[in-house]
Amino acid sequence: MYKTPMPTLALGVALTLSTAGAQSLSAAQSKLDSGDxxxxxxxxxxxxxxxxxxxxxxxxxxxxxxxxxxxxxxxxxxxxxxxxxxxxxxxxxxxxxxxxxxxxxxxxxxxxxxxxxxxxxxxxxxxxxxxxNMASAYVALGLWNAELSAKGGAARAATGAKPDQVVPNFNKAIGLEPNRIIHRLEYARALMLLGNSNKAQAVAQLNKAVSLPANTFWDKRDKQAAQQLLAKLK
Known part of the structure; x- marks a missing residue:
C-alpha cells in the first residue's frame, strides 16, 4: 500500500530534470543567438x-x-x-x-x-x-548539388550530384521556412554556381533576404552578406 506514491515521486523528479535540461538547452541556445x-x-x-x-x-x-x-x-x-x-x-x-x-x-x-x-x-x-520538415537539410542538399555540379562532370559522376535538383530542394526549404535569411542567401549562391544565366533569380532571392528581419547575431551576419552579394550582382 505504500508503493503507490513512488511512481508519482519518480515521475515528478523526472519531469523536474527534464524541465531543467530544457531550460539549460534554451540558455545555451540564447548564448548562440547572441553570438557567443x-x-x-x-x-x-x-x-x-x-x-x-x-x-x-x-x-x-x-x-x-x-x-x-x-x-x-x-x-x-x-x-x-x-x-x-x-x-x-x-x-x-x-x-x-x-x-x-x-x-x-x-x-x-x-x-x-x-x-x-x-x-x-x-x-x-x-x-x-x-x-x-527540416528546411535547413533541404538547403544543404540543394547547395550540395550546386557545388558538386559546378565542379564538373567527374565530380557529378562520382557523387551523383544533379544540377536539376538544386531548385526543387531550395523551393522545398523556402516553402517550409520562407522568412529565413540564410535560406535565401544560400539559394542565391547556389544559383550563381550554376551560371550567370541565373543572375536575375539570384537577385530576386537576395532582395527578399535583405527585406527580412534579422533577429539574431547570425541573421545579422547573413543579412550583411546578402547585401554585399546583391551589390556585386547589380
Missing amino acids: WQGAAKAAAALNTSDGYALAAEATTLGAGMNGNKALYQQAQGYAQKAISMNKNNAEGYFELARAQGRLAQSAGILQSLSLAGNMKTNLQKAISLKP
Whole structure:
C-alpha cells in the first residue's frame, strides 16, 4: 500500500530534470543567438545529452565559419557524432554531422572531398527521413548539388550530384521556412554556381533576404552578406 506514491515521486523528479535540461538547452541556445558561440558550445556540451551535443556542433560550426578554422569543424563533427551515438534518431545530429563534413570537404583535397561529399549526402538524407520538415537539410542538399555540379562532370559522376535538383530542394526549404535569411542567401549562391544565366533569380532571392528581419547575431551576419552579394550582382 505504500508503493503507490513512488511512481508519482519518480515521475515528478523526472519531469523536474527534464524541465531543467530544457531550460539549460534554451540558455545555451540564447548564448548562440547572441553570438557567443564558444559559451553556447561549452554550455550545450556540458549537458551531456544528444540534443546538447547537436547544439554544441551547430555552435562550433558557426564559430568556425567566422575564420575557417579546420580544427573547429573537426570538433563540430565530433560533437555531432556524440549526439548520434546517444540517440540514433536525432535528426539534428545527422544534419550537423553533414554540415561539418561539408565544411571540411571545402578545405580537403579532391579525393577526400568527394568522399566527405558522399558521407554528407547520406547524413542529410538520414536527417530528412527522420524529420521531413527540416528546411535547413533541404538547403544543404540543394547547395550540395550546386557545388558538386559546378565542379564538373567527374565530380557529378562520382557523387551523383544533379544540377536539376538544386531548385526543387531550395523551393522545398523556402516553402517550409520562407522568412529565413540564410535560406535565401544560400539559394542565391547556389544559383550563381550554376551560371550567370541565373543572375536575375539570384537577385530576386537576395532582395527578399535583405527585406527580412534579422533577429539574431547570425541573421545579422547573413543579412550583411546578402547585401554585399546583391551589390556585386547589380
